[in-house]
Ligand SMILES: NC(=O)C1=CN([C@@H]2O[C@H](COP(=O)(O)OP(=O)(O)OC[C@H]3O[C@@H](n4cnc5c(N)ncnc54)[C@H](O)[C@@H]3O)[C@@H](O)[C@H]2O)C=CC1
């Protein structure tokens with residue numbers, strides 16, 4: 001891979017793709033975004049903004065957009081930033097390239113239970129792969145606020161090249177060789193953030209939210225270890241770091257979805273009312289299915305699933321969680 005082949009490509013013109021493009025534009029001469037929506041492409045090219053997904057941000061003039069996926073062939077590196085359930089289709093449709101793929105979606109594929117790196121290894125076996133995940137609200141990254149993130153790739157030399165590629169004055173990557181761990185933290189925390197939003201929306205209090213974060217982290221550890229993740233990765237930026245961020249702020253789409261559920265609204269109504277993605281709603285059922293197959297107990301994830309499916313209300317799931325058999329505090 002050449003560190004100097006431009007443009008840097010961003011596949012996906014949502015909030016996160018746009019924020020990453022603005023970081024890349026600070027350190028590279030050319031950035032090319034592929035966006036699915038023609039209005040996003042013309043807004044980026046003509047008025048240098050993406051008001052559909054990241055309003056209030058003026059984009060640098062070295063960021064261009066295209067609706068032609070084939071144009072990404074020219075890119076020296078590709079950041080894949082479509083929602084998790086669309087990553088397979090996007091990677092399949094990408095032109096042939098030897099560029100490294102940096103996977104930025106947080107989720108588990110419905111049906112297959114595969115992580116994004118599993119999908120990429122299957123669909124694009126010829127490309128070097130890395131995962132980028134951490135506590136990174138798009139609007140803060142775009143505003144140049146200090147941010148640290150995990151860049152996970154099995155090969156340390158590749159990790160060093162990719163860190164140099166993406167590091168910017170306010171955007172600091174840390175290398176990890178634990179790709180699975182980096183992915184699992186980011187995927188599971190979205191489901192737990194829905195749970196914390198429920199606690200907030202239903203007025204259950206800050207004690208309940210802190211307990212949910214701590215016991216939710218135990219669920220991340222149990223599930224992650226069963227899939228081969230390392231505990232220290234799960235306790236790092238992409239796990240505990242992102243869990244704390246998204247479980248404590250209404251800026252999280254997952255948290256705000258949960259808040260609506262906690263106020264008694266249905267998932268169907270809440271999801272039909274937004275054009276942004278709340279990954280936890282898609283990850284929750286496949287995560288529970290995968291955990292059950294592995295024989296892993298994830299009672300908080302199960303409670304979120306029941307609320308999303310409308311099979312229980314907040315009172316039911318709270319009572320069920322509090323009346324579980326008393327046990328030692330452990331993972
Ligand atoms: N927004 C954030 O702060 C962060 C988001 N992420 C992750 O990045 C991924 C993308 O999220 P956002 O950029 O926030 O999305 P967004 O919610 O801002 O926008 C939705 C995106 O989904 C795309 N989309 C919808 N249907 C599609 C399809 N059929 N095929 C391909 N793309 C389709 C839209 O074009 C748009 O780019 C998610 O996995 C998210 O968890 C990760 C870190 C931070």
Ligand SMILES: O=C(CO)COP(=O)(O)O
Nearest residue numbers: 134135136137252253254
């Ligand atoms: O992953 C994120 C921050 O790290 C964004 O969280 P939401 O998708 O819940 O907004």
